[in-house]
Amino acid sequence: MTGTILGAPDIGRALTRIAHEILERNEGPEHLVLLGIPTRGVPLAHRLAQRLAEVEPSFDAAARCGALDITMYRDDLRKQPTRSIGPTTLPKVGIDDATVVLVDDVLHTGRTIRAALDAIKDEGRPKAVQLAVLVDRGHRELPIRADYVGKNIPTSRSERVDVHLGETDDEDAVILSGGRS
């Protein structure tokens, strides 16, 4: 199965559901901080924060949302061309004793999340770290799982999953391509 797997309405619904799950699991938004992993985790984190604020007006979306760049914590820096470093912006409240929800677009090998956990460790000591992803495509190489998943998409390793978002691309869509049949 290739082509567009999720359209804009599907992505919207998935994010709304994840927002409710986050609130349920954590019994409210008091200690929540959302950190998006650049590039596309950042707009996703902002959208989730927006939805949390719609459900719980006490939640200040802008003040509880940030970006966490993990480039300098990757374990494959020497296997790739030099990567440019993205911005890290932490919310003013900091992440000490907060419940941090990491937000990324695609969960694949788990190595990005491993790097993110290391990056968080250098920024502070949260009470708990949870993981929200729009797409889980399988093929984990590390013992890591997501707490909140928009959609599980079984893939083969040779396939590509591309997430397009209105903020960074032209449209909202999850596209599956490549793949040897």
Next chain:
Amino acid sequence: MKHLLGTQDMTREDATLILDTTAQMAATQDREIRKLPTLRGRTVVNLFFEDSTRTRISFEAAAKRLSADVINFSAKGSSLSKGESLKDTALTLQAMGADAVVIRHWASGAADRLAQSGWMHGAVLNAGDGTHQHPTQALLDAFTMRRHLVTEPDGRGLDGLTVAIVGDVLHSRVAGSNIALLKTLGANVVVVAPPTLIPFGMAAREDISVHYTLDSALEAHDFDAIMMLRVQRERMTGGGSGFFPSPEEYTRLFGLDRARMDRMPEHAIILHPGPMNRGLEISAEAADSPRSVIVEQVSNGVAVRMAALYLLLSGEEAPND
């Protein structure tokens, strides 16, 4: 980028990439834990044939903040002072597994020689060669100016800014690197120095304005930044070989004091690569004024060198799997 040798051949894209990376590195230096794991297991050698405290500790701090191992190799008290050639030193470093060599040398072109020789395969970073180039100093100056004078600096150059460089342009590798980089980034460069300290041919260049007194330069231009170069006493003294009649006269014509500082636009900043000769090229009032960014230059220096080491050392060595 394989090496960082100078700013003359640096493209605008590369320069902006280094400055943008510097901004991210600087942001990590405000945290409680400043150390990043990025270059764990890589070895950086500081190879210093000339005395330098600031540049060496700045490179050392940068490498250590990125978790690289640092080996300091200075001329005094080592095989270098026993007459070992640059080639043999390079072969030694190669055998020790140096991934990057930071070299400061009294001879212009030493860094290029090391990079192009094939004696070693690591990256070469020029930390000052003779009177030629000192690229990380120019990059940290550009970063400091961009941070203060350009709104939303990410991705931008220094377009339209007017920058004065005052002092011994002839012998200064800082000036050599700065002039090239400032032009690449789109700034207007004004050079102020006694005629004896201006490189041959510079006065004829159309893309640089040259002034022979600081007062005439202040009259003619509104500076956004003024960079005071150190009067290198070791190169100026000696009967008959002096480049200007007396330090007092130099101060009178080129020193930055309160009165001259007040003639600059209010937003203008003051830079100095250090170490300063207070009372000679810059008065204490100017050096300690709120417009002075001289201390900030030092911390930006660490961030710039982190960015350079990251960009030179993090890329692939083996082909993709």
